[in-house]
Amino acid sequence: MKQPSNFRWAVANAALLLALMLEPGHAAAQETGANGQLDFAHELTVAKSGFDGTMCWVHARAGIVPGNVMRPEAEEPKVVMTAQKLLLSGSDVFYRLHQTTSRDGGQTWSDWVPIDSFARETYTGPDDPLPTGADLGLKLLQPGDETTVCDFSPQWHAASQRLLGIGQTVWYRNNRVMHVRPRGIAYAVFDHRRNRWQRWKTVRLPDEPRFVSAGSGSQQRVDLVGGDVLIPFYFKRPEDKQFSSAVCRCRFDGETLHFVDVGNALTLPIKRGLYEPSITHFKDRFYLTLRNDDGAYVSVSEDGLQYSEPRHWKFDDGTKLLNYNTQQHWVTHSDGLYLVYTRRGADNDHVFRHRAPLFIARVDPKSLTLLKGTEQIIVPQRGARLGNFGVVDVSADETWVTAAEWMQPLGVEKHGSDNSIFIAKLHWNRPNKHFGQSTPTPLARYADPPAALRDQTGNYRSVLALNDGGTVETADGWLKRRELLRRQWHSLLGQWPPLITTQDIDILATEKLEKCTQSRIRFRWTPTETATGYLLVPNSPGPHPAVVTVFYEPETAIGQGKPNRDFALQLARRGFVTLSIGTTDASLAKTYSIYHPSIENASVQPLSMLAYAAANAWHVLANRPDVDEKRIGIVGHSFGGKWAMFASCLFDRFACAAWSDPGIVFDQRPSVNYWEPWYLGYHPKPWRDRGVPTAENPARGLYPQLLDQGRDLHELHALMAPRPFLVSGGSEDPITRWQALNRTREVYRLLGATGRVMMTNRPDHSPNDDSNEVIYRFFENYLKQTQTP
Numbered sequence: 010m011k012q013p014s015n016f017r018w019a020v021a022n023a024a025l026l027l028a029l030m031l032e033p034g035h036a037a038a039q040e041t042g043a044n045g046q047l048d049f050a051h052e053l054t055v056a057k058s059g060f061d062g063t064m065c066w067v068h069a070r071a072g073i074v075p076g077n078v079m080r081p082e083a084e085e086p087k088v089v090m091t092a093q094k095l096l097l098s099g100s101d102v103f104y105r106l107h108q109t110t111s112r113d114g115g116q117t118w119s120d121w122v123p124i125d126s127f128a129r130e131t132y133t134g135p136d137d138p139l140p141t142g143a144d145l146g147l148k149l150l151q152p153g154d155e156t157t158v159c160d161f162s163p164q165w166h167a168a169s170q171r172l173l174g175i176g177q178t179v180w181y182r183n184n185r186v187m188h189v190r191p192r193g194i195a196y197a198v199f200d201h202r203r204n205r206w207q208r209w210k211t212v213r214l215p216d217e218p219r220f221v222s223a224g225s226g227s228q229q230r231v232d233l234v235g236g237d238v239l240i241p242f243y244f245k246r247p248e249d250k251q252f253s254s255a256v257c258r259c260r261f262d263g264e265t266l267h268f269v270d271v272g273n274a275l276t277l278p279i280k281r282g283l284y285e286p287s288i289t290h291f292k293d294r295f296y297l298t299l300r301n302d303d304g305a306y307v308s309v310s311e312d313g314l315q316y317s318e319p320r321h322w323k324f325d326d327g328t329k330l331l332n333y334n335t336q337q338h339w340v341t342h343s344d345g346l347y348l349v350y351t352r353r354g355a356d357n358d359h360v361f362r363h364r365a366p367l368f369i370a371r372v373d374p375k376s377l378t379l380l381k382g383t384e385q386i387i388v389p390q391r392g393a394r395l396g397n398f399g400v401v402d403v404s405a406d407e408t409w410v411t412a413a414e415w416m417q418p419l420g421v422e423k424h425g426s427d428n429s430i431f432i433a434k435l436h437w438n439r440p441n442k443h444f445g446q447s448t449p450t451p452l453a454r455y456a457d458p459p460a461a462l463r464d465q466t467g468n469y470r471s472v473l474a475l476n477d478g479g480t481v482e483t484a485d486g487w488l489k490r491r492e493l494l495r496r497q498w499h500s501l502l503g504q505w506p507p508l509i510t511t512q513d514i515d516i517l518a519t520e521k522l523e524k525c526t527q528s529r530i531r532f533r534w535t536p537t538e539t540a541t542g543y544l545l546v547p548n549s550p551g552p553h554p555a556v557v558t559v560f561y562e563p564e565t566a567i568g569q570g571k572p573n574r575d576f577a578l579q580l581a582r583r584g585f586v587t588l589s590i591g592t593t594d595a596s597l598a599k600t601y602s603i604y605h606p607s608i609e610n611a612s613v614q615p616l617s618m619l620a621y622a623a624a625n626a627w628h629v630l631a632n633r634p635d636v637d638e639k640r641i642g643i644v645g646h647s648f649g650g651k652w653a654m655f656a657s658c659l660f661d662r663f664a665c666a667a668w669s670d671p672g673i674v675f676d677q678r679p680s681v682n683y684w685e686p687w688y689l690g691y692h693p694k695p696w697r698d699r700g701v702p703t704a705e706n707p708a709r710g711l712y713p714q715l716l717d718q719g720r721d722l723h724e725l726h727a728l729m730a731p732r733p734f735l736v737s738g739g740s741e742d743p744i745t746r747w748q749a750l751n752r753t754r755e756v757y758r759l760l761g762a763t764g765r766v767m768m769t770n771r772p773d774h775s776p777n778d779d780s781n782e783v784i785y786r787f788f789e790n791y792l793k794q795t796q797t798p
Contacts, residue, residue, distance in 0.1 A: 047344045048438040049408075051387050056090065056118050057109070058429040060416055064094045065428040067103070068227070069413035070399030072163030072172050074201045075445065086403055087112055089172060089199060090411065091124075091161055092430065097417055101186050103159045103179060105129065108206070115409070115432055126197065126208045129155045129181075142178045142211040146191025146221045149247060155181045158195040158209055160226025162399055167447050168236035168779040169263035169771050172199035175240060177224030178211065189247045192222040194240065196266050212240075212259060212266050213461060222247045227336050227397060229287035231295065231313060233450040235769040235783045236261050237269065239313045241286035241297060251282035254299055256314055260459050262744045263772025267459035272314030279303055283319060289339035290448045291346040291374060298322070298337045298348065305332040305350065307377050313450075322348075324381040325373060335364050335396035340408055340435065343442040346372040348379060349387070349400065349410055357390050359424065365390030367398060367412060367433070387433040388412050392424025395431075405444035408435040447779055452790055455735070455767040455783070458747040467748035469674075470719060472727040473755055484760055487730075494724055498659070501711060501720075502689075503613030505621045506536050506605065510628050517541070524548055525581040527567065532629050534590070534622040535605060542590040542626070543567045545581035551635030554792035555586040556642045557626045557663075559619070559656070560649040561601070562591040573776045576644050576784070583785060584793065586636050590626050591649075592619070595687075601648070602687035609693060614711055616655050616688045623656035627663060640664055640792040644784060646737075646776055647671060647680070651688065657734065658725040665732055665791045667784045669776055670739035674722045674749045675715070677701055680741050680774065684708035689715070723749040731762035735787045740774040 057066065071090040076083030088111045096102035106127040109118045130140030132154045135147060140156050161176035174197050180190040193211035200207055214220040223244035231239040238259050243252040253276040259266040276282040280302035288297050295310040299319060306319040322330035322337075331353035340347040348370055353363045367388040370379040388395055393414035402408050410433040414426040457463075472494065473481040481490045499505070515531040525545045534540040542563045547553060558566040558577040566577035566589035577587035595601050600608060602615030603622055613621070623643060631638035642665045645653035650671025657666030672681030684690040684702055690712040702708040715721075726734070730753070736742055746768060754766050769783050776784075 046438075047342065049435045050438075052434040052436065053388065054115060054432045054434065056111075056115065056411075056430045056432055057121075058427050060422060060426075060428040062097075064096055065416040066092045066413050066430060067095045067415050068092055068160060068397050069411050069430045070162045071401045071409060071411050072174065072199070073165050073401060073403055074172055074199070075165065078170060079201065085112060085114055087201065088115060088401075088403060089163060090118070090430075091163055091174065092121075092413060093127075093159065093161075095415070095417075096184075097419060099185065101159070101179070102181070102184060103157060105157060106161055106206075110204070114403070115434070124206050126206050127158055129157045131155050141209060142191065142193040142195065145178075145193045145211065146247060149187075149189060149191055150180070151182065153182070154187065155184075158197075160224070160228075160397070161195075162228060162230075163199065164230060164232070164401070165445075166232055166236075166238070166261055167445060168232065168234070168769070168777075169261055170773065170777055171263050172201060173197075173238075173261060174199065174206070175225050175228065175230060177226040190222065191247065192224040192244075194223060194225045194242055194266075198264065210265065212257075212268055214257070214268055215271075215460065218246050219253070220244050227285050227287075229289060229338055229400065231288050231290050232447045233313075233454075234447040234779055234786070235450065235455055236771065236779070237450060237454060238266065239288055239295070240266075241288045243282075243284035243286060245282075251276060251278070251280075252284040254283040254286040254297075256286075256288060256297070256310075256316070258314060258454070260744065260770065262770035265744075267461065267744060269457055269459050270314070272310070273316060275299065275308060275316055275319050277301055277306070277319065285336045287336065287338050288313070289341045289346070291341055294374065296339065296346070296372075296374070298339065300334065300336050302334045305330055305337050309377065320377060322350075323378050324370075325376065325378045326381055328381075330379060331363070334362050338398065338400050340369065340400055340410070341443075342408070342437060344439060346374055348372055349398065351394075351396055355386075355390070360390055360392065361394045361415075361418060361421075362396070364394030364396035364415075365392075367395050367410065369410075387435070388431045390424075391426040392421040393426035393428070402441065402444050405440040405442070406437050408437070408441075409433065410435070447782075449786075452735075452767060452783070452787055453764045455769050456764040458751065459744065462745065462747040462751075464751070465748045466751050467745075469721060469723050469749050469752045471752055471755060472724055473759065481759070487756060487759055491728060491730075495659075495728055498725060498728075501715070502617035502659075503611075505613065505617070505624075508621075508628065509533055509536070509625045511632065512629075514629065523582070527581075532625070534625045535603060535618070537606065538603070540590055540622065541593070542588055543577065545577055545587045545589070546635060547581055547584050547586065549584060551586070552637040553584060553586045553635055554640035554642075554788070555588070555630045555636045556580050556644055556788055556792070557623055557630065557656075558587055558589045558649070559623060559643065559645040559652040560589075560591045561596040562593040563589040565591070571775075573778065573781055574646055576646075576781075579781070579785060580788060583789065585788065586630060586633065588626055588630055590622070600687060604691075611691050614689050614691055615686070616651060616683075617659065619652045620656040620659045623652065624660040624662070627660065631662070638662075642666055642788055642792055644788070645669065645671075647741075647774065650737075651683075654722075655725070657732075658728045661728070661732070663732070665734060665788070666729070667735040667737060667787055669737040669780070669784070670741045670774055672741040673726070673736055673746055676741075678741060684712040686710065688712075721749065723752045726750070726753040726766075727756045729753070730756045731760045731765060733765040733787070733791050734767070735784065736768040737776065737780050737784055738768050738770040739776070739780075740772060742768070742770070744768075744770045
């Protein structure tokens with residue numbers, strides 16, 4: 010289908026805008042709140058139009074890739090709109106998804122491009138490769154049945170820095186929707202570097218009959234800080250008629266949606282029950298809007314999973330919202346909550362199920378009613394239905410509602426429709442402060458592994474297992490076991506020199522910054538070496554909690570290095586005293602670490618000496634009158650993550666720790682390189698060639714001995730118990746690291762300290778704003794507060 014000429018497009022826009030201005034209530038929505046008046050004005054545009062009489066575009070929904078993800082200097086986001094063709098002579102007969110993109114705020118759009126990864130897949134029999142999602146209900150299928158994805162909604166996922174689209178599967182027999190069929194929550198990831206969607210997958214829900222037909226079509230989801238996703242979905246046994254709706258929590262690591270848990274089921278004894286739910290978060294509560302054949306319903310939740318009894322949507326004057334048998338969606342601004350919907354009573358009896366025009370009205374979150382005086386039309390009706398629409402925030406100042414004219418039943422074009430894809434642009438008079446941000450969630454949720462990994466321990470030996478075949482079963486028994494592990498590891502790594510508990514600190518320079526004072530200092534971190542670092546002290550009175558930050562050089566953590574590694578600066582702004590240290594000279598020499606007593610003849614593994622240096626840095630902070638010595642933590646990324654992990658495990662005065670993608674266990678991955686001589690593979694020079702060990706270039710020193718003894722770093726993790734720690738996992742610490750962490754959780758359960766072993770996951774090695782937000786909240790919860798989250 011060709012895009013109309015610029016002239017035709019401009020004429021169509023002008024006509025639509027004129028029609029819109031003649032509709033009642035076209036004034037900007039004006040709402041009064043505690044911070045003044047929130048207004049929006051709207052602009053109606055057409056992205057695509059044209060009708061061939063055989064098929065039409067439906068399910069037009071858009072997501073964004075932020076401009077700075079594409080290019081650091083870019084401001085405009087890349088908007089990716091997906092839609093699929095519908096066969097007019099059938100009922101819900103959909104074909105593969107297509108995409109179109111805009112880089113100029115929706116002024117122009119690329120041609121439709123078919124997405125091959127969404128082509129229909131055919132079931133040919135149980136002995137052949139199965140189509141995606143076929144195993145959800147294999148006994149319901151026959152050879153020749155086809156499947157694809159429909160009701161797809163893309164949305165930016167900040168924690169993974171990926172565009173994640175979610176929809177549901179649909180199955181056809183003889184090109185008709187199967188009445189009794191499996192249904193799955195389908196999803197796919199957009200590769201913005203290659204401008205293409207990856208192959209779609211389905212969420213692995215619990216193996217229960219009610220979830221054999223479970224989908225999440227036409228939904229709005231809520232993304233939580235740290236990567237979890239709240240997905241509203243609806244489900245039933247395939248042979249049943251009535252749906253229930255609920256919200257499931259999944260953990261998205263950039264590639265896979267891992268099911269974690271599910272909330273309470275909501276339904277009604279009315280026809281098909283409750284389905285096509287959409288969720289939003291506004292001012293500390295979650296809101297769910299749901300479809301029913303006879304009406305529209307709303308429910309509310311404090312935690313996003315457990316919801317109140319659904320109630321019929323009403324206006325503030327007590328009249329019912331005459332929406333029925335179709336979906337509704339949220340428009341959420343930091344200062345106001347709105348609902349977009351269709352309804353009866355708008356001179357629209359000629360429209361199928363009254364699914365046009367599109368209305369918007371302000372929601373009173375306290376009474377769960379719509380403010381009737383705020384209702385207005387944002388997309389007018391031209392005979393075709395508009396009920397399958399989407400909502401996307403494209404900037405802090407602009408929200409779009411996208412809707413395609415659904416050209417069924419045949420003949421609706423006589424009222425003026427032509428399968429136009431409308432974009433109703435809502436221009437806010439005040440920035441949406443929550444744009445681009447994930448919703449906060451309790452940290453304890455990241456102490457829950459995905460359901461499929463909850464009991465998995467891989468090949469990691471239990472640290473509670475004793476050599477005589479017994480098992481540690483008491484806290485006192487663990488203290489003995491812990492001391493044995495601690496002594497064994499110190500013996501293997503090499504004994505530390507005496508800690509330097511008191512020393513003179515040289516202040517080399519001081520600078521006043523916003524919210525804190527920064528001093529360049531020098532202190533003794535080994536018996537023979539001094540280190541230069543940066544001490545940042547908040548301007549507020551102490552005693553403060555404190556954090557040691559570690560990296561290749563101390564400047565990075567104070568904001569003079571790569572982005573999102575400025576832990577010391579960000580934590581100081583949040584009220585922590587921070588001490589940033591690094592191995593500047595060694596990094597320049599590419600020896601990276603500390604060698605005691607000398608690099609020619611080290612008696613302590615270099616990574617253990619880094620831990621020793623961090624312990625001395627702890628004393629630098631603990632000796633300060635403006636620091637509470639019981640509230641000192643440590644954090645580092647990559648090289649610094651290894652450093653922070655060994656320091657916090659081997660020195661138990663650190664109250665808590667965050668390790669950003671260090672590789673928390675031994676793994677033959679290039680960046681999980683504990684075999685290198687500056688970590689655990691020290692040997693006198695000349696050093697082995699850098700890289701993964703091979704037969705020609707084997708590992709040397711302690712590292713291969715640890716492997717031969719069957720040891721792994723989960724034994725060190727256990728030394729943290731019962732202190733809290735967070736693994737901020739990236740490419741080197743994937744979600745399967747729960748297999749090792751589950752062994753550590755066994756110790757914490759024995760000590761009655763559950764919920765203190767946490768992990769978040771992202772696909773990239775580099776930290777980002779979202780992953781760092783979890784780190785900062787972790788320290789705020791465990792060092793600033795006396796209670797656990």
